Amino acid sequence: MNVNGRPVRVDAGSSILDACRAGGVEIPTICHGPTMTPANACRVCVVEVEGSRALVPSCSRPAEEGMEINTDSDRVQMSRKVILELLGSATELDRSNASILTWLEKAGADTARFGPPEGPKTRHSPRPGHHDTVPIDNAASVHEPVKIEDDLYVRDYSRCILCYRCVDACGIEHQNTFAIAVAGRGFDARISTEFDVALPDSACVYCGNCITVCPTGALTGKVEFDMREEGSWDESAQEVTRTVCSYCGVGCNLDVHTQDGRIVKVDSPHDHDVTLGNLCIKGRFGWTYVQSGRND
Amino acid sequence: MDIRLLLDKPTEEEKVAVDALLGPPESAWRGGDYEPLDGRVAYGGHAAREQRHLLLPALHAVQDAVGSISKGALGYVSERLMIPPAEAYGVATFYALFRTDRSGGRVVHLCDDFVCSGRGAGEIASALDEAGVRWEPSPCLGQCDRAPAALVHQPGDGYVSVAPADGSALGADPASDQPPPVIHQARTELRLLRRVGVVEPTSLEDYTGSGGYDVLRSAIEMGPDEVIGHLESSRLRGRGGAAFPIGAKWRGLRQAAGGGKFVIANGDESEPGTFKDRVLMEGDPFALVEAMTVYAYATGAEKGFVYLRGEYPLAERRILAAIAQAKRAGLLGDNVAGAGFSFDLELRRGAGAYICGEETALFASIEGHRGEPRQKPPFPTERGVFGMPTGVNNIETLLAALAVLELGGEAFSAIGTQESTGPKLFCVSGDVERPGVYEVPLGTELDELLKLSGAIEPMAVLMGGAAGSFVDEDQFGMPLSFEGARAAGTTLGSGAVVVFSSATDFSPVLRRIARFFRDESCGQCVPCRIGTVRQEEALARLDARSPLGTEADERRRLDDLATAMTDSSICGLGQTAASAIQSAIRLGLPGAPS
Numbered sequence: 001m002n003v004n005g006r007p008v009r010v011d012a013g014s015s016i017l018d019a020c021r022a023g024g025v026e027i028p029t030i031c032h033g034p035t036m037t038p039a040n041a042c043r044v045c046v047v048e049v050e051g052s053r054a055l056v057p058s059c060s061r062p063a064e065e066g067m068e069i070n071t072d073s074d075r076v077q078m079s080r081k082v083i084l085e086l087l088g089s090a091t092e093l094d095r096s097n098a099s100i101l102t103w104l105e106k107a108g109a110d111t112a113r114f115g116p117p118e119g120p121k122t123r124h125s126p127r128p129g130h131h132d133t134v135p136i137d138n139a140a141s142v143h144e145p146v147k148i149e150d151d152l153y154v155r156d157y158s159r160c161i162l163c164y165r166c167v168d169a170c171g172i173e174h175q176n177t178f179a180i181a182v183a184g185r186g187f188d189a190r191i192s193t194e195f196d197v198a199l200p201d202s203a204c205v206y207c208g209n210c211i212t213v214c215p216t217g218a219l220t221g222k223v224e225f226d227m228r229e230e231g232s233w234d235e236s237a238q239e240v241t242r243t244v245c246s247y248c249g250v251g252c253n254l255d256v257h258t259q260d261g262r263i264v265k266v267d268s269p270h271d272h273d274v275t276l277g278n279l280c281i282k283g284r285f286g287w288t289y290v291q292s293g294r295n296d
Numbered sequence: 297m298d299i300r301l302l303l304d305k306p307t308e309e310e311k312v313a314v315d316a317l318l319g320p321p322e323s324a325w326r327g328g329d330y331e332p333l334d335g336r337v338a339y340g341g342h343a344a345r346e347q348r349h350l351l352l353p354a355l356h357a358v359q360d361a362v363g364s365i366s367k368g369a370l371g372y373v374s375e376r377l378m379i380p381p382a383e384a385y386g387v388a389t390f391y392a393l394f395r396t397d398r399s400g401g402r403v404v405h406l407c408d409d410f411v412c413s414g415r416g417a418g419e420i421a422s423a424l425d426e427a428g429v430r431w432e433p434s435p436c437l438g439q440c441d442r443a444p445a446a447l448v449h450q451p452g453d454g455y456v457s458v459a460p461a462d463g464s465a466l467g468a469d470p471a472s473d474q475p476p477p478v479i480h481q482a483r484t485e486l487r488l489l490r491r492v493g494v495v496e497p498t499s500l501e502d503y504t505g506s507g508g509y510d511v512l513r514s515a516i517e518m519g520p521d522e523v524i525g526h527l528e529s530s531r532l533r534g535r536g537g538a539a540f541p542i543g544a545k546w547r548g549l550r551q552a553a554g555g556g557k558f559v560i561a562n563g564d565e566s567e568p569g570t571f572k573d574r575v576l577m578e579g580d581p582f583a584l585v586e587a588m589t590v591y592a593y594a595t596g597a598e599k600g601f602v603y604l605r606g607e608y609p610l611a612e613r614r615i616l617a618a619i620a621q622a623k624r625a626g627l628l629g630d631n632v633a634g635a636g637f638s639f640d641l642e643l644r645r646g647a648g649a650y651i652c653g654e655e656t657a658l659f660a661s662i663e664g665h666r667g668e669p670r671q672k673p674p675f676p677t678e679r680g681v682f683g684m685p686t687g688v689n690n691i692e693t694l695l696a697a698l699a700v701l702e703l704g705g706e707a708f709s710a711i712g713t714q715e716s717t718g719p720k721l722f723c724v725s726g727d728v729e730r731p732g733v734y735e736v737p738l739g740t741e742l743d744e745l746l747k748l749s750g751a752i753e754p755m756a757v758l759m760g761g762a763a764g765s766f767v768d769e770d771q772f773g774m775p776l777s778f779e780g781a782r783a784a785g786t787t788l789g790s791g792a793v794v795v796f797s798s799a800t801d802f803s804p805v806l807r808r809i810a811r812f813f814r815d816e817s818c819g820q821c822v823p824c825r826i827g828t829v830r831q832e833e834a835l836a837r838l839d840a841r842s843p844l845g846t847e848a849d850e851r852r853r854l855d856d857l858a859t860a861m862t863d864s865s866i867c868g869l870g871q872t873a874a875s876a877i878q879s880a881i882r883l884g885l886p887g888a889p890s
Contacts (some may be wrong), residue, residue, distance in 0.1 A: 040670070040821075040866065041821050043866075054865070054871060061673075078856065079859070079863045082823070082856050082859070086823065087822055087826070114833070127392070128649075129648060129649070130392070131815065134833055136833075136836060136840050140829050162825070181380075181383045181385065182819070183390075185389070185392075185815075185817070185819050186814060186815060186816070186828070187814060187825055187829045194302060194367070194370065194384070195385060202300070203299070203380060203381075
């Protein structure tokens with residue numbers, strides 16, 4: 001097949017995204033995670049496929065022999081830019097992963113063009129298929145109060161772009177716990193437990209595998225969240241040490257993030273063929289004993 | 297799979313409603329009383345999880361009985377069907393007719409869409425407020441021929457459509473059946489509508505007495521290949537909006553490998569301004585059952601669904617009755633009509649979601665999920681409902697297929713134009729003297745339809761509903777054919793023809809269309825989920841003469857949104873969400889952004 005006029009060869013079953021990357025062409029992705037089946041929801045990865053009326057999501061569309069792909073046409077650039085602008089107009093993106101932040105800039109997205117976002121409000125239980133008022137001075141947003149329900153992790157849904165990654169990680173992709181799902185419809189859709197009960201009352205097992213797949217910082221460990229809020233979180237000053245979890249015999253690799261000699265976060269490498277980035281509550285959160293009793 | 301439930305228990309009434317659908321629970325593992333054996337035996341696994349498709353029927357059972365879905369009821373349904381409660385909640389909060397945020401009780405759903413709001417819906421709302429009757433606004437209820445329309449839900453008694461609605465009468469219990477629709481044309485001209493209002497829709501005997509089941513009999517004599525051959529030579533194209541060649545669709549399903557195929561009748565007619573399928577389903581339900589049987593016979597499907605929008609209670613009763621009678625008469629089930637094939641047909645009710653008319657969303661809904669569409673390919677003939685090869689046809693298409701087999705493919709293709717064959721139903725409403733369903737050969741000029749229905753000083757016509765586009769008098773001469781509509785830069789879409797007189801201010805009409813798409817977006821993809829919101833906000837600001845920047849900036853914003861939504865949304869909803877608004881702007885209709 002051809003990508004931007006240059007021939008590219010990939011194995012059958014590869015996606016258009018795989019083909020583009022094989023051809024050295026960069027495509028932005030948000031909902032597509034390396035360890036997950038594409039949710040196909042964010043649409044920033046759309047490309048032009050000759051013969052197709054609408055643009056095509058490169059992450060989930062299989063590559064076919066003879067396809068002519070254009071990743072940089074005016075149409076693609078326009079959609080990419082507007083989609084990023086829409087996301088930025090409704091959601092706080094400043095703690096997103098580097099790829100999102102880079103692409104916002106690269107696409108020239110003006111996230112303020114739809115007006116200043118509405119302030120936080122409770123988003124629980126709106127009526128599906130109805131909304132009351134349309135703001136004139138603000139742009140409707142997903143901003144809502146931060147959910148802090150325990151000492152392990154924090155849900156800040158003002159940053160949620162509804163990429164479905166956490167739902168899939170909690171459910172069929174990784175954990176098979178199904179504590180959260182998308183509830184509500186349309187712009188009022190949000191990630192929720194049943195009746196929005198607090199996580200400790202839900203089926204959540206605190207594996208934190210949702211945190212590790214979240215691309216926007218909507219889900220973070222409590223320690224990281226607190227440090228970010230007080231402005232002391234500094235990735236450039238952090239060291240990452242790879243080790244093996246000491247709890248059971250599975251042997252999950254841990255990446256222990258330390259700042260100023262203290263553990264601030266633990267996760268697992270996404271390319272690890274045992275964990276795929278997943279851990280259990282003990283591996284991810286059970287490290288505070290390391291620092292307890294220290295009086296420094 | 298273990299599921300963890302909240303501690304809330306269902307009330308006796310809720311439990312009875314669910315058990316009436318699912319039968320009594322078989323053990324303590326599934327919501328029953330604890331028996332000593334339950335301590336040693338666990339039930340669940342695949343058998344339990346395969347009941348996921350009963351989620352919507354179970355939620356309907358609760359909603360119907362008590363008027364809302366409580367924590368206890370949702371938990372009980374989850375436990376019975378082995379569905380994680382968070383997922384069940386996600387489904388319950390997707391559909392507008394399910395309510396999880398209030399207590400139950402009687403409610404009036406009042407249509408405030410663009411046809412009904414021009415026909416006194418506002419006055420009715422005031423009357424209901426004054427009388428203290430609880431009501432909620434609703435998108436188009438598909439009763440535009442007798443606007444204004446309402447749908448009354450009395451928990452325990454079910455839903456009843458009331459149209460035309462009268463504010464003072466909506467407080468009382470309405471009659472459950474409505475009179476048949478007024479057909480304004482001479483019966484001799486009609487083929488698709490010929491039984492509507494003439495043949496008793498609840499009697500199989502009357503149906504067979506009027507030529508019913510002749511087609512099935514001759515189809516069985518011909519054999520599947522010849523049946524599909526007739527559809528191919530008829531050049532019939534789908535009537536749901538996409539105009540796909542039906543012969544190819546049926547042939548594709550017939551050739552799909554393996555068993556376990558499904559056929560589905562798409563009766564989720566929710567396009568604002570569209571009501572033709574309702575008229576057919578209410579007025580000629582046996583024809584639908586027969587057409588589905590022929591569809592199954594020709595394609596090798598053994599199981600079929602009629603997916604009906606939740607706001608069509610009369611059609612539901614009529615189709616259920618027709619299915620039951622056909623079963624009793626051996627026309628459904630094992631060995632249909634003694635011809636050696638089996639076909640089981642089941643009705644599934646939607647629950648207030650326009651998006652479920654999109655075929656992949658419809659599959660998700662039948663399977664017990666949120667009605668979220670998915671990317672195609674794979675196409676339904678390859679991977680449809682429950683992952684099996686599936687054919688989906690619109691209701692009118694199925695009745696047109698019967699007409700093809702009555703007339704023969706060649707004769708059918710002589711009706712209409714070269715590219716657009718056969719008769720077609722149009723739903724004419726708005727500023728006309730005789731609103732209703734009209735059956736005309738494709739290729740008939742729009743002007744003639746406007747004359748037939750008595751259009752009142754028409755300034756613009758909305759073709760194809762909210763997902764369609766406006767045309768003005770320059771195009772009133774256009775032939776109503778697929779190619780004619782294309783040449784005029786519009787679409788026949790669902791067959792909605794909504795007439796707006798020269799007195800119309802289009803600003804509220806466009807605002808209502810923008811609101812509709814925002815409310816009906818499933819929320820899955822970004823361009824549609826947020827784009828429809830920004831589109832509505834821009835129109836609101838222009839209306840309030842408070843543009844962000846200049847009016848030209850707002851126009852550019854609307855244009856960019858339209859481009860992104862059309863180009864990069866997953867499904868047809870987002871792809872058409874800007875179509876009508878953009879057409880109004882292009883035509884410079886009064887009240888449209890200029």
